[in-house]
Amino acid sequence: MKQKITIKTIAKELGVSTSTVSKALKDSHEISAETKERIQAYANYYNYKPNHLALQLRNQKTKVIGVILPKIVHHFFSTVIMGIEEGANLKGYNIMVCFSNESYKKEVETLKVLSNGSVDGIIVSIASETLENKDFKHFKELVSEEIPLVLFDRVVEDILCDKVVVDDVGAGYKATKHLLENGREKIALITTPNHVNVGALRRQGYEKALIESYIKTNKNIIVEIDEEKDIKLQIEKVFDYGIDGIFAVNEIYAANAMKLAKEKGNKVPEDISVIGFTDGLISEYSSPSITTIAQHGFIMGKQAVELLIERIDKEAEVYKPKKIVISSDLKLRESTKPSS
Amino acid sequence: MKQKITIKTIAKELGVSTSTVSKALKDSHEISAETKERIQAYANYYNYKPNHLALQLRNQKTKVIGVILPKIVHHFFSTVIMGIEEGANLKGYNIMVCFSNESYKKEVETLKVLSNGSVDGIIVSIASETLENKDFKHFKELVSEEIPLVLFDRVVEDILCDKVVVDDVGAGYKATKHLLENGREKIALITTPNHVNVGALRRQGYEKALIESYIKTNKNIIVEIDEEKDIKLQIEKVFDYGIDGIFAVNEIYAANAMKLAKEKGNKVPEDISVIGFTDGLISEYSSPSITTIAQHGFIMGKQAVELLIERIDKEAEVYKPKKIVISSDLKLRESTKPSS
DNA sequence: TGTCAACACGAAACCGTTTTCGTGAGTTTC
DNA sequence: GAAACTCACGAAAACGGTTTCGTGTTGACA
Numbered sequence: 001m002k003q004k005i006t007i008k009t010i011a012k013e014l015g016v017s018t019s020t021v022s023k024a025l026k027d028s029h030e031i032s033a034e035t036k037e038r039i040q041a042y043a044n045y046y047n048y049k050p051n052h053l054a055l056q057l058r059n060q061k062t063k064v065i066g067v068i069l070p071k072i073v074h075h076f077f078s079t080v081i082m083g084i085e086e087g088a089n090l091k092g093y094n095i096m097v098c099f100s101n102e103s104y105k106k107e108v109e110t111l112k113v114l115s116n117g118s119v120d121g122i123i124v125s126i127a128s129e130t131l132e133n134k135d136f137k138h139f140k141e142l143v144s145e146e147i148p149l150v151l152f153d154r155v156v157e158d159i160l161c162d163k164v165v166v167d168d169v170g171a172g173y174k175a176t177k178h179l180l181e182n183g184r185e186k187i188a189l190i191t192t193p194n195h196v197n198v199g200a201l202r203r204q205g206y207e208k209a210l211i212e213s214y215i216k217t218n219k220n221i222i223v224e225i226d227e228e229k230d231i232k233l234q235i236e237k238v239f240d241y242g243i244d245g246i247f248a249v250n251e252i253y254a255a256n257a258m259k260l261a262k263e264k265g266n267k268v269p270e271d272i273s274v275i276g277f278t279d280g281l282i283s284e285y286s287s288p289s290i291t292t293i294a295q296h297g298f299i300m301g302k303q304a305v306e307l308l309i310e311r312i313d314k315e316a317e318v319y320k321p322k323k324i325v326i327s328s329d330l331k332l333r334e335s336t337k338p339s340s
Numbered sequence: 341m342k343q344k345i346t347i348k349t350i351a352k353e354l355g356v357s358t359s360t361v362s363k364a365l366k367d368s369h370e371i372s373a374e375t376k377e378r379i380q381a382y383a384n385y386y387n388y389k390p391n392h393l394a395l396q397l398r399n400q401k402t403k404v405i406g407v408i409l410p411k412i413v414h415h416f417f418s419t420v421i422m423g424i425e426e427g428a429n430l431k432g433y434n435i436m437v438c439f440s441n442e443s444y445k446k447e448v449e450t451l452k453v454l455s456n457g458s459v460d461g462i463i464v465s466i467a468s469e470t471l472e473n474k475d476f477k478h479f480k481e482l483v484s485e486e487i488p489l490v491l492f493d494r495v496v497e498d499i500l501c502d503k504v505v506v507d508d509v510g511a512g513y514k515a516t517k518h519l520l521e522n523g524r525e526k527i528a529l530i531t532t533p534n535h536v537n538v539g540a541l542r543r544q545g546y547e548k549a550l551i552e553s554y555i556k557t558n559k560n561i562i563v564e565i566d567e568e569k570d571i572k573l574q575i576e577k578v579f580d581y582g583i584d585g586i587f588a589v590n591e592i593y594a595a596n597a598m599k600l601a602k603e604k605g606n607k608v609p610e611d612i613s614v615i616g617f618t619d620g621l622i623s624e625y626s627s628p629s630i631t632t633i634a635q636h637g638f639i640m641g642k643q644a645v646e647l648l649i650e651r652i653d654k655e656a657e658v659y660k661p662k663k664i665v666i667s668s669d670l671k672l673r674e675s676t677k678p679s680s
Numbered sequence: 681t682g683t684c685a686a687c688a689c690g691a692a693a694c695c696g697t698t699t700t701c702g703t704g705a706g707t708t709t710c
Numbered sequence: 711g712a713a714a715c716t717c718a719c720g721a722a723a724a725c726g727g728t729t730t731c732g733t734g735t736t737g738a739c740a
Contacts, residue, residue, distance in 0.1 A: 002486040004457075006696055017720045022698060032718060052457045053402065054696035057393045057725050064436070064458075073418045081412055085439055094453065096404070097437040099425055113434065116392045117344075117726095118404075141387075146342040255625035262627065282625045285595035287602065346726055357690045362728060372688060394726035397695050457696095 005046045014042060025050075065095050065308060066119035068110050070102045070127045070154070075251070075280030076297045077125070080152065083301020084123060091309050093120075100127040108138045121148030121308045126156060132195040148311040152304045154198055162311060163323045164304045168198050171293045171328040172205020175247050175275045178291070178330055180213050183339040184245030184273055188221040188238040190253040199224075202249045202277065231256050239264050244272055244339060251276045251283045254290050258335060273336040288334030300326050345386045354382060365390075405435050405648060406459035408450050410442045410467045410494070415591070415620025416637045417465070420492065423641020424463060431649050433460075440467040448478045461488030461648045466496060472535040488651040492644045494538060502651060503663045504644045508538050511633045511668040512545025515587050515615045518631070518670055520553050523679040524585030524613050528561040528578040530593040539564075542589045542617065571596050579604050584612055584679060591616045591623045594630050598675060613676040628674030640666050 007025075011018045016035065024031045024039035025048075031039075042048075056062045065088050069077050081097065088095050096119055100107035107127045114122055122142070130136070131154060139159045142149050149161040179187050189206050192199030207217055221238045225231055235257050238246075246261070248254035254276030258268055266272045268288055276283050279294035303324050311319070347365075351358045356375070364371045364379035365388075371379075382388075396402045405428050409417050421437065428435050436459055440447035447467045454462055462482070470476070471494060479499045482489050492504040519527050529546050532539030543562075550557055561578045565571055575597050578586075586601065588594035594616030598608055606612045608628055616623050619634035643664050651659070 002484075004485075007698095008696070018697080019699080019721080020719055023719085026698090030718065035718080049456045051397075051696050053393060053397045054725090055698085057391075057397050057695090057727095058697055058699095060725070062393065072412075072421055073415065075413065078413045078418050081437070082439070085437070094436055094438065094458070096434055097421070097425070098434065099422070112389075116389045118392045118434070144342075145344075145387075252621070252625075255621075259625070259627060281592070281595075281620075281622050285592075285599065285622045286626050287599060347728095348726070358727080359691080359729080360689055363689085366728090370688065375688080391726050394695090395728085397697095397725090398727060398729095400695070 004051070005043075005048050006051065007048075010039065010042055010046075010048065014038060062118060062120050063093050064119045065093050065305060066114035066122040067095050067097045068100055068107065068114070068122065068124045069097070070100050070125055072097075072099060075282075076153075076278045076295055079297030080125075080301035080304075083298040083303075084305045085301075086298075087302040087305035088309075091305075093305075093309065100130075102128045104129040104133055104135065111138050111142060115142055115145065115147055121150070121312045123150045123152065123304050123308055125152050126154040128154075128192075128196050131156070131197060132193070134195075146315070148308055148315070150304045150308045150311070152300055154196065156197070160321050162304075162307045162321050164300050164307065164326065165323070166198075166295050166300070166326045166328050168201035169205040169208070171277070171295075172202030172247075172249075173209045174205070174328070174330055175202075175277070175293050176206045176209035178336065179245040179247060179273055179275060180209060180215075181338075182245070182273055182336055185213075185215060186218070186221065186241065186243045187245035187247055188223070188241075188243045188257070190223050190225065190235055190238075190246065190248040190257050192249060193224045193226065199249050206247060225253060232260055235260055239266075246272060246274045248274070249277045251278045251280050251290065251292065254292070254335075255282050255286055258286065258288075258290065269335050269337045270340065273339070275336055279331050283331075283333065291333045291336040292331050294329045294331045296326055296328065344391070345383075345388050346391065347388075350379065350382055350386075350388065354378060402458060402460050403433050404459045405433050405645060406454035406462040407435050407437045408440055408447065408454070408462065408464045409437070410440050410465055412437075412439060415622075416493075416618045416635055419637030420465075420641035420644075423638040423643075424645045425641075426638075427642040427645035428649075431645075433645075433649065440470075442468045444469040444473055444475065451478050451482060455482055455485065455487055461490070461652045463490045463492065463644050463648055465492050466494040468494075468532075468536050471496070471537060472533075474535075486655070488648055488655070490644045490648045490651070492640055494536070496537075500661050502644075502647045502661050504640050504647065504666065505663070506538075506635050506640070506666045506668050508541035509545040509548070511617070511635075512542030512587075512589075513549045514545070514668070514670055515542075515617070515633050516546045516549035518676065519585040519587060519613055519615060520549060520555075521678075522585070522613055522676055525553075525555060526558070526561065526581065526583045527585035527587055528563070528581075528583045528597070530563050530565065530575055530578075530586065530588040530597050532589060533564045533566065539589050546587060565593060572600055575600055579606075586612060586614045588614070589617050591618045591620050591630065591632065594632070594675075595622050595626055598626065598628075598630065609675050609677045610680065613679070615676055619671050623671075623673065631673045631676040632671050634669045634671045636666055636668065 007018050007021045011021045021039055024036045085095055098110045107130055143160050152164040155163045191203050194200045210217055221241050223234055225234055246257045248257050258274045261272045276290045276292040279292045283290035283292045347358050347361045351361045361379055364376045425435055438450045447470055483500055489501040495503045531543050534540045547557055561581050563574055586597045588597050598614045601612045616630045616632040619632045623630035623632045
């Protein structure tokens with residue numbers, strides 16, 4: 001990189017001290033008009049830019065927010081990033097994005113790297129492996145170091161920090177209720193293993209809705225997908241039980257299930273109604289397009305970053321961790337309609 | 341944030357100088373075994389972490405790479421990010437991700453922020469508004485400041501820096517050729533406005549393939565989508581011309597076109613074959629699934645970051661900008677088959 | 681006993697900036 | 711004409727590390 005001009009070089013060239021230059025550039029009243037003029041003209045001419053690193057060191061602020069996501073090639077998470085970035089920019093922050101790739105080890109390492117002072121605060125959605133291990137000491141350590149932390153979507157209650165979540169139970173309930181209201185009674189659930197808490201919560205909503213309609217849950221038509229294995233093969237078996245509705249906790253599962261349903265000779269939505277989660281492009285562009293629960297990832301990201309910056313700004317204060325619950329909406333499309 | 345322990349505090353507590361602490365923590369031979377032992381034990385016990393900012397200031401290196409993307413809720417770009425992140429991590433770098441949101445103004449601002457020393461180098465895919473304006477002085481300025489820069493996918497030739505692109509002409513040719521080989525002759529092209537150069541290049545490939553088959557291009561069945569307006573309405577008109585094939589330069593256009601084709605009573609792939617670009621989830625999960633040109637975003641990202649780091653490492657050397665061309669592959673799926 | 685090398689550690693400069701606290705010169709004030 | 715005050719600027723510390731170059735103490739050796 002080319003030799004950058006610094007306050008020192010300006011000072012030397014103009015025969016003044018660095019303090020004078022610094023003040024002149026800030027338009028301080030301590031400096032005479034003509035000196036200011038000279039210095040500013042020089043700085044401007046040589047395109048002086050203050051060195052960010054030096055400022056960061058001095059201010060003990062980086063104006064950078066760290067973000068750790070389980071993955072990015074995923075509609076929901078990329079939407080959240082957009083929200084975080086917009087919220088951060090509004091307050092003069094930049095974001096440093098890292099991925100855990102759902103791995104516990106990488107999450108721990110990334111957290112360590114980010115907590116060495118490169119960022120003022122961190123936003124995380126927890127990796128599934130970590131959720132499975134139930135090992136959260138890296139987060140607790142962060143909290144005890146008082147580094148501002150906000151968890152979103154995949155959160156864990158006993159980490160004492162701010163959180164932003166969707167109302168997963170309510171959303172699962174809403175989705176199932178919608179199918180029930182369409183006259184569906186044998187509703188398959190395609191969900192994640194139980195350690196992914198969002199899956200577990202949506203399942204609670206599903207079960208709640210069924211109970212309210214006096215329908216017994218049937219374990220045969222509930223599938224917990226193991227993403228290591230072939231998704232379609234795992235879903236397939238539910239079709240042996242004469243189902244008339246499918247609730248999938250994300251859009252990949254929904255699309256797979258719908259495709260299978262069609263392959264098995266069912267018409268969607270006539271024979272089987274399908275409802276998904278995460279209002280992404282797949283749901284929008286598949287045919288029929290899929291009714292989903294929209295998670296409002298953008299809003300989540302923005303709320304998360306606002307919460308975080310608030311915490312950064314009032315670092316001294318003691319506080320009770322806040323939890324923001326974002327409501328989710330039913331987005332009606334072609335894959336659901338009343339049974340005839 | 342809690343008071344962090346620094347080398348100074350350790351030095352004071354243990355009654356040694358900061359230089360001794362620094363050396364001891366680096367296992368320097370200058371320090372006696374027992375002193376090292378004491379210092380390391382203390383540092384370990386109090387969980388000492390060197391302050392990254394201080395190191396950055398001293399080394400004049402941030403070990404951070406800036407990335408500016410036009411958007412993120414997009415399969416190709418999120419794949420590229422994955423590649424960049426992985427490549428960066430391998431070399432001990434982190435990435436700072438920003439978005440231009442296709443806006444010229446935001447691109448300029450973001451570039452300015454990143455070039456103040458917060459990053460060691462920058463990777464960019466240019467915003468469409470910038471491509472339309474043809475105003476690249478912000479990039480040229482960066483180059484003249486000798487800040488390492490790599491452009492990918494949407495590049496501009498007269499910015500003198502490293503570049504990573506897909507062979508868009510070849511890919512457009514390959515896609516069109518595939519349709520021709522399937523016996524299609526009236527092939528609609530759904531593309532971007534010409535200022536988005538990837539669109540323009542793919543169009544060249546399309547035209548080249550047609551010419552080779554002695555087919556005259558028909559402007560009526562070529563649509564340049566204006567994303568401000570309704571996409572479907574713009575595509576619709578091509579169906580008035582009795583087409584039997586569609587080549588779309590991205591998967592959104594492909595999905596829209598296919599949906600329209602079906603709504604108009606055509607069978608895909610029997611009546612009309614459809615081929616897209618960007619091998620994303622939409623192509624995979626729509627029905628029929630869509631044959632596409634896979635762009636290998638992950639590889640592009642990784643190559644881009646490797647090029648950048650190479651440049652950062654040999655900053656002193658004069659060099660000729662390199663250009664890496666990634667070949668693209670045809671991914672056969674259900675939406676194309678020979679006409680009967 | 682004087683010389684020299686090895687050892688273990690410290691002082692100080694440095695990275696680029698901000699900020700507090702002088703300080704000398706000139707100007708008012710009584 | 712001395713005290714007080716303003717003005718315009720500089721010196722130095724600070725942020726948290728690293729690194730170069732001493733330097734005082736030992737011990738070995740001639």
